[in-house]
Amino acid sequence: MSSTRYPRRREAALVAIATLMACAWPAVAQAPEPRRTLDLDRFMGRWHEILRTPNNHQRNCWAASQVWSRAGEGRFSIRQTCHRGSRDGPTRTVNTSARVIDARTNAKFEASFFGGLIRQRYWVVDIAPDYSWMIATTADGDFPALLSRSPSMPEAERRRLVARMAELGLPTRQLEPSGG
Numbered sequence: 001m002s003s004t005r006y007p008r009r010r011e012a013a014l015v016a017i018a019t020l021m022a023c024a025w026p027a028v029a030q031a032p033e034p035r036r037t038l039d040l041d042r043f044m045g046r047w048h049e050i051l052r053t054p055n056n057h058q059r060n061c062w063a064a065s066q067v068w069s070r071a072g073e074g075r076f077s078i079r080q081t082c083h084r085g086s087r088d089g090p091t092r093t094v095n096t097s098a099r100v101i102d103a104r105t106n107a108k109f110e111a112s113f114f115g116g117l118i119r120q121r122y123w124v125v126d127i128a129p130d131y132s133w134m135i136a137t138t139a140d141g142d143f144p145a146l147l148s149r150s151p152s153m154p155e156a157e158r159r160r161l162v163a164r165m166a167e168l169g170l171p172t173r174q175l176e177p178s179g180g
Contacts, residue, residue: 031123031141032168034107038124040100042131044068044076047147049178050133050158053171055143063087063151064178074100078111082178098122108139125168133157135165144170 049064058064061082071077078096083089094113102108107124121139128134133153137144146153146161153161166172 031137031139032125032170034102034105034123035126035168036107037104038106038127039131040070040106043106043124043127044070045149047134047149048151049145050148050153051146051162051175052178053143053145053174054176058082060084061092062089062178065151066147068098071097074103076109125170126164133161135161135168135170137170141170144172144175146175 046065046067049066052058052064061084064080064082066081067079069077069079076098078098080094080096082092084092096111096113098109098111100106100108101110101121107127109122109124111120111122112118113120122136123139124134124136125144126135131149133146133148135144135146144165146158146165162172162175165175
């Protein structure tokens, strides 16, 4: 065999290996793209969790809410509060920060917890024109939540928005009320 054939074989082998790895490598899921551009001034303030996907950090957490405040250009502080054990239980508060990571829509954020030890990306995939509710999720789309400016929501509207979440391709079977 001539020496010119080896580079072709090596090239073919590398392409075959890369193809196999691409097929075997799990695809990274992604949340649906945001439907609206956020007006960050209107977005600031208190948001109450109506429904959420169960997660370890909010176990036994009732009546959860978050208050967003500006902390500089494209940066925010977020005070997350819930009651432990019941709606009237002791309050637990966690302070986090976030920054916009998509200036085109202002609807993609990276949150930083515990002084930056944990970082998580979130998308606001849909929001009411009057900013009365929002559908948010982790960037992989696995942990959707429905939030509202009010601590409660009429059942018909809640059902309609769960159907909207499903239309967007978000998992809705595990959604649970924020502690009742």
